[in-house]
Amino acid sequence: MPTQTLAPTRTWSTVLFDLDGTIVDSAADITASLAHMFSSLGLDVPSDDVLRSYVGPPLLDSLRLTAGFDDAEAWEALNVYRDHYGEHFLRSPVFPGVAGLLERLHAAGIPIALATSKPESMARQVLDHAGLSQYFTEITGASDDEELSTKADVVREALRRLQAKGIDTSNAVMIGDRGYDTLGAAANGVPTILVEWGYGSPAEAADTIAVVHSTDQLRNLLLG
Structure with missing residues (x-):
């Protein structure tokens, strides 16, 4: 910039x-939890660049717009993500x-x-x-x-x-x-x-x- x-x-x-x-x-902790989320749902894990694009915007919106999930799928994914991230988020420096x-x-x-x-x-x-x-x-x-x-x-x-x-x-x-x-x-x-x-x-x-x-x-x- x-x-x-x-x-x-x-x-x-x-x-x-x-x-x-x-x-x-x-970013590292968020993308790790996102990778876990996609894997747990039986989906291919996106590239690092795509995972990083999720950092910042409201995640529920990104799951709909970027991942193409419908409302029910987005909420299921969000809950999987939160469960994993909730165990790691305090590590971020x-x-x-x-x-x-x-x-x-x-x-x-x-x-x-x-x-x-x-x-x-x-x-x-x-x-x-x-x-x-x-x-x-x-x-x-x-x-x-x-x-x-x-x-x-x-x-x-x-x-x-x-x-x-x-x-x-x-x-x-x-x-x-x-x-x-x-x-x-x-x-x-x-x-x-x-x-x-x-x-x-x-x-x-x-x-x-x-x-x-x-x-x-x-x-x-x-x-x-």
Whole structure:
């Protein structure tokens, strides 16, 4: 992805973070559970590139659109995946520098919210396990029944919760690694900074206000 600059420097009222590919490096654990899912269902396991494409978007949607499952098949596959992934998801490491960045933002008094398509209950466990929950004003993710799952809906819910606490969200920014993050944030009038260390392709940098390759660059854009 080409690195862009953000000008002029802005003061953000709150920062929203994606989880997978932005805070934690979870691709290997997710794709391993996906491979287990396909194998358990008696299906050919897709290539690594195809499995990796599942990382980020709501999985139920990807199972319908990418794998071609009908609703019943998608839910069966999702449950098989969750059973396996539930035993491995806490192994995913935090990307280098991210914990320090969250600590700096929190110390600066900038409200931070998580907005992830991962189930919220699981996302909370990930942040708790990594010792990062203390930095978040709100932790928002998909509902277990997938009624709340799209990035646009999750971002909207995160903003609603922040506003209910009296937090100014008029100048919010989304930090993510996929085009889904950009689109979901844009649906709520929120711009996105894309991180290169995640799982997105160069094409997914379109419509972002900046692309960064390091947490130092991101810190400079968020804190000046």
